[in-house]
Amino acid sequence: MTRWFPALAATVFALAIWQSVVGLTDLPRFILPGPVLVAETWWQNRWLIAEHTAVTALEVLIGLACGAVLGVATALQLASSRIARVLVQPMLVFTQALPVFALAPILTLWLGYGLWSKVAMAVLIIYFPITAAFFDGLMRTPVGYLDLARTMQASPRAVLWHIRVPAALPQLASGLRLAAVYAPIGAVIGEWVGASKGLGYLMLLANGRAKTDLMFAAMLTLGVLSVLLHLAMRRATRRMAGER
Amino acid sequence: MTPAPAITVTGSASIDGAPLFAPLTLSLKAARWTCLLGGSGVGKSTVLRLIAGLETGAEFHGTITASDGAPVMERVAYMSQDDLLLPWATVAQNMALGARLRGEQVDRARLDDLLRRVRLSDHAAKRPAELSGGQRQRVALARTLMEDKPVVLLDEPFSALDARTRADMQELAAELLAGRTVLLVTHDPAEAARLGHSIQVMTGGGLTPVAPPTARMPRAVDDTETLECQGALMRMLREGGR
Numbered sequence: 001m002t003r004w005f006p007a008l009a010a011t012v013f014a015l016a017i018w019q020s021v022v023g024l025t026d027l028p029r030f031i032l033p034g035p036v037l038v039a040e041t042w043w044q045n046r047w048l049i050a051e052h053t054a055v056t057a058l059e060v061l062i063g064l065a066c067g068a069v070l071g072v073a074t075a076l077q078l079a080s081s082r083i084a085r086v087l088v089q090p091m092l093v094f095t096q097a098l099p100v101f102a103l104a105p106i107l108t109l110w111l112g113y114g115l116w117s118k119v120a121m122a123v124l125i126i127y128f129p130i131t132a133a134f135f136d137g138l139m140r141t142p143v144g145y146l147d148l149a150r151t152m153q154a155s156p157r158a159v160l161w162h163i164r165v166p167a168a169l170p171q172l173a174s175g176l177r178l179a180a181v182y183a184p185i186g187a188v189i190g191e192w193v194g195a196s197k198g199l200g201y202l203m204l205l206a207n208g209r210a211k212t213d214l215m216f217a218a219m220l221t222l223g224v225l226s227v228l229l230h231l232a233m234r235r236a237t238r239r240m241a242g243e244r
Numbered sequence: 245m246t247p248a249p250a251i252t253v254t255g256s257a258s259i260d261g262a263p264l265f266a267p268l269t270l271s272l273k274a275a276r277w278t279c280l281l282g283g284s285g286v287g288k289s290t291v292l293r294l295i296a297g298l299e300t301g302a303e304f305h306g307t308i309t310a311s312d313g314a315p316v317m318e319r320v321a322y323m324s325q326d327d328l329l330l331p332w333a334t335v336a337q338n339m340a341l342g343a344r345l346r347g348e349q350v351d352r353a354r355l356d357d358l359l360r361r362v363r364l365s366d367h368a369a370k371r372p373a374e375l376s377g378g379q380r381q382r383v384a385l386a387r388t389l390m391e392d393k394p395v396v397l398l399d400e401p402f403s404a405l406d407a408r409t410r411a412d413m414q415e416l417a418a419e420l421l422a423g424r425t426v427l428l429v430t431h432d433p434a435e436a437a438r439l440g441h442s443i444q445v446m447t448g449g450g451l452t453p454v455a456p457p458t459a460r461m462p463r464a465v466d467d468t469e470t471l472e473c474q475g476a477l478m479r480m481l482r483e484g485g486r
Contacts, residue, residue, distance in 0.1 A: 144328045147298050151322040152391065154345035162345055166332050242331070 033213035042217035048202070049221055055197040057225060059115055059187040063122025067179060070123065071130030072172070078131075079138035080160055092131065100124050100186070104193040118190035118198065125186035126179035133175025137168025173241035180233035184226045199225075248394040248425040250274040251316060255306010257290055264290060264302050268451050270444060272395075274311060277418070277426045277461060279440035281433060281477060283484070288429045288446045292397050295427065296322050321391040325400040327384040329372040335359075336368040339387045351390075358386045361420060378409035382416070389420055396421055398428045402435065411465055414438055418462040433477035437470045438463045445477060447484030454480070 015035045022034035029037060042049065074092075077084050104121055111117040141164045149159045191200025199222045206214035251272040257264040265287040272278045282288040293300045295308055297317035310316050329338045339358065340350040359365045362382040372380055381401065388396060398417070402410045418439060430436055436443050439461050443454040454477060457469040464470065 142328075144324060144326050145330070147293075147296075147324070148322060148328045148341075149345055150298060151296050151320055151397075152342040152345050153318055158345045158347065162341070163330070166330070169332075 030210040030212045033216055037213050038216045038220065041211075041213040042221070045214060045217065049199075049218060052197060052199050052202045052218070053221055053225060055115075056118075056184065056187055056191070056199040056222070059118040059190070059198065060122055060183045060225075060229065062115070063119045063187060064126065064179060064183050066119065067123040067126040067183070068130055068176060071127050071175065071179075072134055074127075074131045075134035075138060075172075076160070076165075078135050079164065080156065092128065096128050101189055104189050107190065108194040113194055113196060117193075118187045118195065121190035122183045122186035125182045125189075129178045129182065130172070130175040133178070134168055134172040137171025138164050140171075141167045169240045170242050173237035176237055177230065177233050180229045181226055184222060184229065188222065245392050245424075246314075246319070246394050247312075248275040248423060249314070249316075249319075250311035251295060251308065251395060251425060251427075252311075253291060253295060253306065253308050255304055255308075257287060257294075257300070257302040257304045257306075259302045265446070266450050267306075270451060272425050272427050273442060274425055275423050276441035277421075277428060277439050279428045279430060279436035279443045280446055281430055281436040281443060281481070282446035283431060283481060286446050286448060289399055291446075292399050292427055292429045295395075296320050296397050298322075316395065319393050320395045320397050321388045321393040322397050323384055323388045323399070323401045325403050327372070327380040329380055329383055329387075331372055334369050334371055335364060335375070335383050338372065338383055339390050341387060342391050354392075355390065358389050362386045362416065377405055378413065381405060381409075381413055385413070385417055385420065393424075395425045396427075398426065400430055401428075403430070403432060410435075415462045433474045433481065434465075436477055437474040438465065443473075443477070445480045445484065447481070449484065452480065 019034050019036065022032055025032075033041070074088075078088060100121070103124065104117075107117045107120050107124075111120055138160075145163050145167065146159065149163055154162075187198065188200035188203075191198040192204055195201040199218050202218045203215050203222075206212070206218060253270040253272075254268075256267040270278075270280070270291060280288045280291065287302070290300045290302050290304075294304055295316060297320075308316055310319070330341065333341070336355060336359070337344070339355055343350045356365070359368055362385060364379060364382055364386070367375065367379065372383070375383065381404075384401070401417070402413050405413060414435065428435070428439060437457060440456045441461060443456050445452045445454055454473070457463055457467065457473045459467050459469060
């Protein structure tokens with residue numbers, strides 16, 4: 001209760017400011033709809049929004065799973081092979097210098113209008129944070145552990161599985177938590193560029209028809225989805241992060 | 245365990261061309277405790293790490309040999325000031341780390357016996373964070389003993405403990421490591437005086453052997469001769485300049 005109270009109070013406060021700005025300025029509803037109107041619109045369109053939310057959520061979850069597997073595999077490969085580090089690391093950094101947004105149209109061209117171009121966007125966005133976080137953890141194993149393992153005649157493989165990976169799990173957990181927030185952004189970018197379903201598509205559609213209230217309703221739903229995903233990921237990675 | 249060999253280190257070490265220690269010869273007697281006493285930065289830990297085959301950051305010119313001619317590196321167990329317990333593993337798992345890393349079967353009976361000897365039988369399933377500093381260092385000692393190696397290298401293993409726990413640990417280690425060739429690196433004259441079958445003071449000038457007290461080790465903390473030896477060692481450390 002005490003943990004949620006400040007967040008609740010802040011939300012109510014923000015809504016009150018929003019409503020009073022709308023009330024005082026008398027802006028037309030297609031410029032800035034008030035929270036009450038947005039809530040009404042949300043309720044009237046709840047099934048429509050739910051349907052599109054389900055699509056986006058599915059894209060995000062598949063993207064998270066694929067991105068996590070790819071990121072973990074890359075980090076393990078980089079950590080266990082010097083050659084991989086020398087060859088792949090600069091390339092990995094270079095790909096991060098490219099704007100992922102610019103890739104969205106080409107991904108749609110390659111993978112089509114459906115689910116997979118959005119999954120690919122989500123994967124592209126979260127792959128690097130997960131790889132970087134886990135790899136960083138794998139390379140920062142306390143030196144004392146490695147010394148101890150050496151005097152125990154451990155093979156590099158055994159050291160990786162029994163010491164370096166468990167020691168790096170907290171960093172992997174932070175990478176995954178970050179990814180849970182980024183993944184919906186990736187999926188929505190994909191939907192903006194070309195889609196017939198999903199919250200990104202719905203927002204674009206509502207905007208085009210000056211249904212700003214519906215646009216806000218979809219956007220806030222996306223926000224809530226991201227926050228819930230982040231909280232779920234926090235919970236799921238609590239043991240991994242070494243929290244009680 | 246194979247019979248404990250004597251170890252001889254002969255040589256000099258430098259870091260980026262600057263000498264760390266001048267040519268020296270350190271002999272560890274078989275099945276005896278040798279205490280290497282010195283201040284920070286004289287290279288005493290480097291000597292220990294060289295024997296263990298660990299990274300030192302220094303260039304070593306010389307040889308490390310065992311009296312039986314067999315290789316040294318794979319016959320050492322190592323214990324440091326930091327207990328190096330894996331925080332995610334239980335006490336028992338930490339003790340069995342060596343076997344797990346080598347993919348060997350864990351000797352359960354031996355593990356239970358050692359747990360009893362370090363008086364931690366009730367703590368086998370606990371994680372390191374639930375233990376006191378002294379208990380953690382006892383787990384580290386038990387893990388060192390699980391390795392059952394004839395040569396044991398101790399790098400200031402008791403220096404982070406409070407005075408009373410340290411004295412207890414010194415006695416426990418002396419009892420449990422009997423029969424092995426032990427190198428104890430320490431900056432504490434009292435510890436060297438209590439535990440050394442032979443004592444070497446390391447300063448910038450090299451090694452100086454000091455006659456140990458005549459009493460059997462571990463010597464009583466208030467043994468007069470041991471206290472005198474401690475005082476003499478302290479004086480040498482201070483006159484050594486570092």
